[in-house]
Amino acid sequence: MNGVAESSLSYPSADRLRVLQERLGHIFSNAGLLVRALTHRSYSSDHNERLEFLGDSVLNLSVAALLFDRLKTLPEGDLSRVRANLVKQDTLHQLANGLRISEVLLLGEGEAKSGGFKRPSILADALEAVIGAVFLDAGFSAADALVQRLFSGLEIQPQMAAIGKDPKTELQELLQGRKLPVPNYKVVATVGAAHKQTFDVECEVPSMNLRERGIGGSRRAGEQAAAAAMLVNLKAK
Numbered sequence: 001m002n003g004v005a006e007s008s009l010s011y012p013s014a015d016r017l018r019v020l021q022e023r024l025g026h027i028f029s030n031a032g033l034l035v036r037a038l039t040h041r042s043y044s045s046d047h048n049e050r051l052e053f054l055g056d057s058v059l060n061l062s063v064a065a066l067l068f069d070r071l072k073t074l075p076e077g078d079l080s081r082v083r084a085n086l087v088k089q090d091t092l093h094q095l096a097n098g099l100r101i102s103e104v105l106l107l108g109e110g111e112a113k114s115g116g117f118k119r120p121s122i123l124a125d126a127l128e129a130v131i132g133a134v135f136l137d138a139g140f141s142a143a144d145a146l147v148q149r150l151f152s153g154l155e156i157q158p159q160m161a162a163i164g165k166d167p168k169t170e171l172q173e174l175l176q177g178r179k180l181p182v183p184n185y186k187v188v189a190t191v192g193a194a195h196k197q198t199f200d201v202e203c204e205v206p207s208m209n210l211r212e213r214g215i216g217g218s219r220r221a222g223e224q225a226a227a228a229a230m231l232v233n234l235k236a237k
Helices: 014-024 031-037 049-070 076-086 089-099 109-113 120-138 140-151 158-162 167-177 219-235
Strands: 184-191 198-205 210-216
Touching: 014 031, 014 089, 031 049, 031 120, 049 076, 049 120, 049 140, 076 158, 076 167, 089 120, 120 140, 120 219, 167 219, 184 219, 198 219, 210 219
Parallel strands: none
Antiparallel strands: 184 198, 198 210
């Protein structure tokens, strides 16, 4: 594979990729998309982070549509909180384990030796990347069908909205309450070896010309830290 970095790990076999596609309920026309979705940045320069970015947006839209249909009496704020609980890292990690994604992940040697195959953030990110890959391979309908299958076994109740808000959800609700667009997040820098990186993330509220930064051990953790910093800024105004 071009761009492989410090890895002696074997490429996933055709049989294992076929089994994963059967579990997903989607056979790829372009199998290269699936391989890229399973490739961590520690393994190759052709890694899954862009697909993860795309899959995150597809996932949020699909889950939003699912909740809009299932929880017909719930107001917007409560729907946002339920969605946040469904797309959080713990849930995605659980779903990735159900698909046994760890069996076909491509990790660099250092990341593999440090337990990357079991790391919740890596598995959750890989699942989002797979969703993004399905979207590129066959469109939104196929990706939405995958999300519906994945979440069909989870109990979805209005009471989930009562669980404490995470900073990203709280910030989004605060801005929506002020009739302002949702914030933008971007990774400004990554620091450290591939198997032990920290992510420096910027949260921007363009309508107010505000930017705050946060650092975490995963992209999600960095986004939450940046959102928390932005909340402190906004609440002080």
